[in-house]
Amino acid sequence: MSDGLERAAAVLAASRRPVAFTGAGMSKESGIRTFRGEDGYWRQYRAEDLASLEAIRRDPRTVWTWYSQRLLHNESVQPHAGYLALVEAGEYADGLPVITQNVDGLHARAGSREVVELHGSLRSASCTREVSRSFPLNRELLGEIPPRCPCGAALRPDVVLFGEPLPAAPMERALELAASCDLMLVVGTSMVVYPAAMVPYRALEEGAEVLEVNTEPTVLTGEPGVMSLRGPAGGVLPELVDMAWRS
Ligand code: BJW
DSSP, rough: OOOOHHHHHHHHOOOSEEEEEGGGGGGGTTOOOOOOTTOOGTTTTTTHHSSSHHHHOOHHHHHHHHHOOOOOOOHHHOOHHHHHHHHHHHTTTOOOOOOEEEOOOOHHHHHHHHHTTTTTTEEEEESSSSTOOEEOTTTTTGGGGOOTTTTSEEEEEOOOOTTTTHHHHHHHHHHHHHOOEEEEEEEEEOOOOTTTHHHHHHHHTTOOOOEEEEEOTTTTTTTTTTEEEEEEEHHHHHHHHIIIIII
């Protein structure tokens, strides 16, 4: 189901406190693969073989080869027009905080003022033995695969792996934003990974409208209070912002 762009643009223009909640589909047109979409990693690999602490302990080389390729690829990509549209929307709507499940850092690179990272980031890695020892995750660190702490233990990327709790402060901030927003743009997420997927439901419970932008239907599609725009984020978001404030 796809609701009208015009109606969605009117709702966005009237919104006083919009917030965005994004997932892997947001970065697809920047050239970053999703997890469960058409080209998704989890269609090629088993999630538990790459995104778990157990996998890092059992086979750090395989896990780090994957993270290293992703990190180096991320350095070569740019935020697309949809990212810039969210930044522009923030200028009209007194800031537009972004809650993201992505670890690629593209919202910050695009210029979004507040970015709440629920699943960590690829900016740093820490020691699997002594968690307080943290290191910038860069080419130098990746000179050896798997990278090691000076104490000899394997490092782990500072992302949230399956079975791990989400960092408390970002999750609290995300729920606070969900409770106080009047519109949540939910972009490019399959809405299957919890507890992050609770965030749009919290917004709905607190009376906000949800505007979903996705190439495919999700569990949110058709729910009361949810409008859906079917299409790629890089095309739909600029059109939406253009229609909301420029026409
Ligand atoms: C486009 C587009 C375009 C394409 N434009 N759209 C059973 C029930 C409920 C929960 C569980 C359960 N069994 C286990 C759990 C818990 C588990 C979970 O949710 N599992 C489910 C998969 C079943 N969750 C956890 O383990 C979490 N931790 C936890 O629960 O801790 C509990 C605890 C408490 C206290 C102490 C100890 C423990 C942690 C979850 C960590 C997720 N990690 C990953 C990888 C790490 C980061 C990284 O390396 O990048 O995070 S997995 C992966 O999925 C990644 C993503 O952030 C996350 C969400 O995926 P996302 O963003 O939605 O992407 P996709 O690929 O799924 O969807 C893309 C969407 O875009 C699709 O809809 C496309 O159609 C669309 N799209 N192109 C717009 N151009």
